[in-house]
Amino acid sequence: MTKILIVEDDRNTLSGLTEILTQENYSVEGIDNPTEAIKILSKEPFDILLTDLKMPKMSGLELYERTLSFAPEMKTIVMTAYSSVKDAVEAMKRGVYEYMTKPLDLDELFIVLEKAVGAQKLVRENVALKKQVQATYGFGKIIGKSEVMQRIFTTIEKVAKTQSTILIRGESGTGKELVARAIHYNSPRSAKPLVEISCASFPENLLESELFGYEKGAFTGADRQKKGRFELAHGGTIFLDEIGDISESVQVKLLRVLQERQFTRLGATETFDVDVRVITATNRDLEDALEKGTFREDLYYRLNVIPVFLPPLRDRREDLKLLLEYFVKKISVENKLSTLVISEAAMKLCLDYNWPGNVRELENAVENAVVLGEGSIIEPEHLPFGIHRKRKNAPSADFFANTGATFKDKTEVAEKFILEQAIKEANGNKSEAAKILDISLRTMRYKIKRYNL
Numbered sequence: 001m002t003k004i005l006i007v008e009d010d011r012n013t014l015s016g017l018t019e020i021l022t023q024e025n026y027s028v029e030g031i032d033n034p035t036e037a038i039k040i041l042s043k044e045p046f047d048i049l050l051t052d053l054k055m056p057k058m059s060g061l062e063l064y065e066r067t068l069s070f071a072p073e074m075k076t077i078v079m080t081a082y083s084s085v086k087d088a089v090e091a092m093k094r095g096v097y098e099y100m101t102k103p104l105d106l107d108e109l110f111i112v113l114e115k116a117v118g119a120q121k122l123v124r125e126n127v128a129l130k131k132q133v134q135a136t137y138g139f140g141k142i143i144g145k146s147e148v149m150q151r152i153f154t155t156i157e158k159v160a161k162t163q164s165t166i167l168i169r170g171e172s173g174t175g176k177e178l179v180a181r182a183i184h185y186n187s188p189r190s191a192k193p194l195v196e197i198s199c200a201s202f203p204e205n206l207l208e209s210e211l212f213g214y215e216k217g218a219f220t221g222a223d224r225q226k227k228g229r230f231e232l233a234h235g236g237t238i239f240l241d242e243i244g245d246i247s248e249s250v251q252v253k254l255l256r257v258l259q260e261r262q263f264t265r266l267g268a269t270e271t272f273d274v275d276v277r278v279i280t281a282t283n284r285d286l287e288d289a290l291e292k293g294t295f296r297e298d299l300y301y302r303l304n305v306i307p308v309f310l311p312p313l314r315d316r317r318e319d320l321k322l323l324l325e326y327f328v329k330k331i332s333v334e335n336k337l338s339t340l341v342i343s344e345a346a347m348k349l350c351l352d353y354n355w356p357g358n359v360r361e362l363e364n365a366v367e368n369a370v371v372l373g374e375g376s377i378i379e380p381e382h383l384p385f386g387i388h389r390k391r392k393n394a395p396s397a398d399f400f401a402n403t404g405a406t407f408k409d410k411t412e413v414a415e416k417f418i419l420e421q422a423i424k425e426a427n428g429n430k431s432e433a434a435k436i437l438d439i440s441l442r443t444m445r446y447k448i449k450r451y452n453l
Contacts, residue, residue: 002117006030007037007051007063008079013102017050020106026113034058041067046074048116053080053087064096073123075116079104122333142178143326146316152179152308159306160186165258167243167303168281170310171427173358176281179308180239189277192236195229199250200242208250209266218267230263230274237277243303244284244295251296258302278303285431287441312432313355313362314425320351323359327366328378340370342378349380353387356425416451419444423453 004021008014009032018030029046031037034055041049049067051060058066064076078091081102091099097119098112144150159166160183168176177196184194202210209218213228229238246254257263258278262271280303289295313320324342332339342350346369355361365384373382380388418437426432434444447453 001025001027002048002113003027003046004029004048004050004113005037005041005046007034007049007055007060008032009052009055013052017104021113024110034060034063037063038066041074042070045071047120048113049074049076051076051078053078053091054082061091061094061096065094068095073120075120077112077116118336122336142175142182143323144316144319145322146318148311148316149319152310155308156182157186159183159308161188162306163277165277165303165305166279166308167306168279168308168310170281170283171312171358171429171432172283173360174310174312175359176283176310177239177241179310180237180241180279180281183279184237184239184277187237187277189236193233194237194239195233196239196241197229198241200245204247204250207246208253211250212253212263212265214266215268218265222267225265228263228265230257230276231265231272233276234274235276237279240278240280242282242284243280244282244286244289248294248296251299255296255299255302258299283427283429285429288430312425313358317351320355320362321347323362324350324366327363328370331363331367331370335371337370338376340373340376340378343380346378346380346383349383349387354425356427412451415447416453419447419451419453423448 004026006014006017006021006028008017008030011032014030014032018028021028029040031040034051034057037049037051049064049071051063053060055063060076060078060080064078067074067076075097076095077098077100078096079100079102080087087099097116100109100112142149142153144152156179166180166183168179170176180196181194184190197210199207209226209228211228211230213226213231214222216222216225240254253263257274261275262273264271286295286300286304290297290300313323324347328342329339350362350365357364365387368384369378369382373379419433422433422436423430426436430444430448431441434441437444
């Protein structure tokens with residue numbers, strides 16, 4: 001039963017509301033003293049606080065703010081006979097769930113209470129779900145029970161306590177940004193900013209100004225001074241995603257920040273000191289870029305102090321069922337839907353699929369099935385079409401049965417197909433493809449050249 005605490009200094013209003021809400025099957029306690037209300041709330045949990053705004057000893061907003069430390073999930077509804085837009089805006093800014101004017105419209109009150117109860121239930125279910133899964137299998141929002149993921153959790157826990165620069169490697173959709181956040185929020189810098197930027201999202205000239213800021217008049221259109229991401233991250237952490245995509249000129253300036261912990265805004269002569277931890281991520285083959293001369297060797301070694309490799313989903317298949325069930329529950333709760341069950345056929349389809357888009361593709365597929373599916377069971381037809389498709393261009397059985405084809409012909413066709421599939425699964429990353437096939441990068445490059453892949 002939903003528990004409501006009413007705090008109202010007008011005894012008639014307090015008595016009337018207590019009686020009405022009790023008749024509506026709420027568990028209600030009423031009190032006319034906000035100071036005593038704090039004592040009650042600190043000892044006993046309530047779902048909803050219904051409080052007057054203007055009271056002699058303490059305002060309703062002050063009462064709300066003083067309860068946040070020990071009752072953060074409780075929904076607060078503020079009532080007042082002195083309605084003003086300013087008061088309403090101030091109340092909502094501070095996080096109050098709803099603001100109502102007296103005399104209360106009872107129909108409106110019941111609607112607000114029902115919504116507050118629903119919102120709180122949603123929050124509690126989500127919290128409970130996360131605790132349940134993460135108690136054994138998670139770190140922050142990263143889920144996995146496989147041996148490789150457990151090793152990654154251990155690595156995150158160790159490196160989070162240090163100030164070391166970290167390079168996170170992995171295919172798109174493996175959760176590199178989640179690892180960066182887990183490291184920051186479990187570090188001594190957690191109370192300071194985490195500033196994230198995707199380097200590939202900005203052209204070369206804009207990325208430099210975005211990272212280091214600029215002075216007014218530094219270039220056409222610079223009509224004001226702007227702080228860069230490094231300056232905004234001072235004292236905290238900066239996460240540079242897709243670091244393999246930055247230009248040579250930006251590489252030079254980034255190297256200076258890493259070496260000297262200083263930077264200069266565009267158009268400025270003054271140098272700024274910066275205290276920031278740098279975490280970077282990429283799905284690119286940086287070693288290949290080093291050989292081609294498109295990525296600086298000195299910057300590579302500055303960034304690659306502690307490498308963290310995230311495996312693709314196909315290499316941790318024991319996590320698939322756990323992730324599927326987790327996303328079904330999570331997305332059902334977020335959309336206020338009954339939690340669906342995955343049928344055996346749909347589960348098999350998912351377990352047999354390679355998930356080239358990794359965890360991101362998996363979550364999107366589950367959301368598609370939960371939101372667009374019908375009934376209480378997720379069936380194969382509710383899953384995106386791509387998951388149903390089989391690999392194409394596989395050598396046919398007829399070819400291998402053909403006595404006219406030599407052993408060498410058959411071997412080469414099979415080898416080329418295997419290489420093509422590995423490159424496809426690695427999203428074009430030669431180094432990752434070599435790891436999938438358990439061959440050296442040099443061998444991989446030789447075969448790619450031989451088959452003109």
